[in-house]
Amino acid sequence: FGYRLILDEALSFGVLGPNGKGLHEAQGIPISAIDATLIDLGPALGSVGGLCLGSVEVIEHQRLSGAGYCFSAAAPPFVSACALEA
Numbered sequence: 001f002g003y004r005l006i007l008d009e010a011l012s013f014g015v016l017g018p019n020g021k022g023l024h025e026a027q028g029i030p031i032s033a034i035d036a037t038l039i040d041l042g043p044a045l046g047s048v049g050g051l052c053l054g055s056v057e058v059i060e061h062q063r064l065s066g067a068g069y070c071f072s073a074a075a076p077p078f079v080s081a082c083a084l085e086a
Contacts, residue, residue, distance in 0.1 A: 004058070006038065010043065011043055015044060035054060035058055039046065047082055
């Protein structure tokens with residue numbers, strides 16, 4: 001049908017599922033069945049920023065379309081270190 005499944009894990013990441021991976025883990029949906037997963041690092045990790053996971057095609061489109069926004073507001077180094085450690 002020409003659709004994409006985009007899952008917003010903003011409030012479920014770190015909370016739902018046996019390992020805290022979010023709604024897809026809690027419901028048993030394979031990550032490969034989701035075209036794009038959006039994660040906000042604020043609610044679960046107390047951090048700044050977020051990320052988008054997906055197929056190479058989807059991520060390349062995001063990277064090329066959002067080039068003007070990339071690195072326009074970088075996270076403070078201590079926040080990045082905390083997110084990596086968590």
